[in-house]
Amino acid sequence: MRLPVALLLASSLAFPVQAAVHRYGGLTLAPSGGEVATIELDGGTHPAVVLRNAGDGRVVRRIDPCATCSYSGLTFTPKGDGVAFLARDRERGVVTLMIARGDGVRPVATVEGLASTPRFSPDGKRVAMLITLGATKDVGATQAGARQVGEIGVANDEQRLAIVPVGEGTTKAMPLSPQGRYIYEYDWTPDGTALVVTSALGNGDANWWVATLDRVDANTGAVTAIARPSTQINMPRVSPDGKTVAYIGGLMSDFGSIGGDVWTVPLAGGTPTDQTKGQPITFTSLAWTKGGLRAATLRNDQMGAVAIEPGRAPRPLFARPVGLSAGDGRIAWDAKGEMAASVVEDFTHAPAIYAGPATALRQITHDNDAAHPAVQARSVTWTNEGFTVQGWLLSPLSARPGVKAPMIVQVHGGPAAASTPRFIEKGLASAFEDAGYYRFLPNPRGSYGQGEAFTAANKRDFGGGDLRDILAGIDAVEKLAPVDDVRLGLTGCSYGGFMAMWANTQTNRFKAIVAGAGLSDWVSYYGTNGINTWMIPYFGKSVYDDYKAYEDVSAVYHVKTARTPTFIYVGERDIEVPPTQSVEWWNALKSQDVPTSLVIYPDAGHCVPTQAGDVMNRQLAWFGKYLGQPQR
DSSP, rough: OOOOOHHHHHHOOOOOOSOOOOOOOEEEEEESSEEEEEEOOOOOSSSEEEEEEEOOOOOOEEOOOOTTTTTEEEEEEETOOOOOEEEHHHHHHHEEEEEEEEEEEEEEEEEEEEEEEEEOOOOOSEEEEEEEETSSOOOSTTTTTOOOOOOTOOOOOOOOOEEESSSSSSSSOOOOOTTTTEEEEEOOOOOOOOEEEEEEOOOHHGGGOEEEEEEEEEOOOOOOEEEEEESSEEEEOOTTSSSSEEEEOOOOOOOOOOBBBBEETTTOOOOOETTTTOOOOOOEEEETTTTEEEEEEEEETTEEEEOOOOTTTTTEEESSSSSEEEESSSSOTTSSSSSEEEEEEEEEOOOOOOOOOOHHHHHOTTTTTTTTOOOEEEEEEEEEEEEEEEEEEETTTTTTTOEEEEEEEEEEESOOOOOOOOOTTGGGGGHHHTTOOOEEEOOOOOOSSOOOHHHGGGOOTTTTHHHHHHHHHHHHHHHHHHHEEEEEEEEEEHHHHHHHHHHHOOOOOOOOEESSSSSSSHHEEEEEEEEGGGHHHHHSSTTTOOHHHHHHHHHGGGGGGGOOOOOEEEEEEEESSSTTTHHHHHHHHHHHOOOEEEEEEEEEOOGGGGGGGHHHHHHHHOOOOOOOOOOO
């Protein structure tokens, strides 16, 4: 593969960094609300499980029993007198379930493969978890896929439920739920006799979009149907009285990118009811506490929490223009639903743990108080075609009033997702701003943040109204900041990659484009990707029943109007958007003599996270070549 000299030279660039930001992973809160547990780097390069007092953030204990392991799945015992977690030894291919109580740590069960999401039974005598024996890849469609060789479709990784006793010995975890059914999420019933799950038959990566809500017997593994929702579903939660199941249901384009309304259905089965219908809010995580339903929310530029009582409007608890994260959802709750904890950050403030009463969370950790911002940030709102749209403008610290500079528009994936605040560290994350570019992160129609109607507004309209929202957003930004309209760049990955390819055929406003893992031909994509059930809710029919709907939004059918130089990148083992989509677009652009370059990264998965530095170097070189270097 021959590359422009500028791109080859870019691979040698290094990104300046400040002192490492302290990260808090997998946060969970004790049932009493008195302690939080997180996974943190223990003064070096190896992580540890850290227990802290939830009142003042003081470290109570550090737990690191395996020098070769990574940790995940933190969960407190029902009494709060211990914490369970998973220790993964990648070299050995073994995951060990461990429980720490007092000063001791002991192994409870081992899994030869993958494991996640341990949860104690209500009486604390058993632990359930999701296991994948003999896994050929990490869980999830965004992970690098197993190579497709031999007879295709006859064998798939299966994530199944396992339940192990909390005894004195160590057991080998074995599946309880039946073969052929992939389990995505679960929750115990209060009596400990069953678990409510989201599940699908067949390939787990491909079929989450048609998952059902089911009950699994905790003794026999027998499966009973509860509901077959018409939406995608996440976070099943059983009521404390064991009569009702709540879940988040909505139009979702990716597993793990959670957003929708809060629905309920009787545990015995029935028709689900939308408890938050019409709310201009996206609900992003859910807990059913003794005090009632609690949900994390996204509304325009603010994340927060609400209490939900069926039949009434959600009661706000707090909302801030920040990013929230926790181990099992964005907010961790105590048993009563009164105390909460979350890792809080925004574009200019590094992560810190906040905890306390849900209406008065306060900062309890200060490891990052000295971290300096690498960008300036502001929320931007504009109107277009009857929609009020929101996005974020990131500016270089070196920006000079009145001095025009180029801007890069970065479109998020999904499309059911949103760009939300996260701390921008000095270095790779701030590379565009350090180079002098403004960066615009729009949340056009189809995004989360304004309720289900807004999220569904791009059905059968990919690249239509959402692209017009983005272009209108650029106009709004140019009224607020000295952006040079003749030096605009466009980038994005996944759905953002589609938008980068598609926009090239619809407008000449951008002077350079970078398309990561993009979709150029929805017709060929439908038959070659590993997750095609996601498209039915958007297109209404399969490609075989409505070719024209897929052709109409395929960039390759409109390539003769493309003029903008485009750098394309993709992972060799991307199963969400196979590299053939990028090859098609590369060839199409070459046929029109449009400057283009394509890099396929060996063994990489979706959006190439393993080679982020090289991707950024190449982007900077491409934008520098076609937009010109910003004045600094």
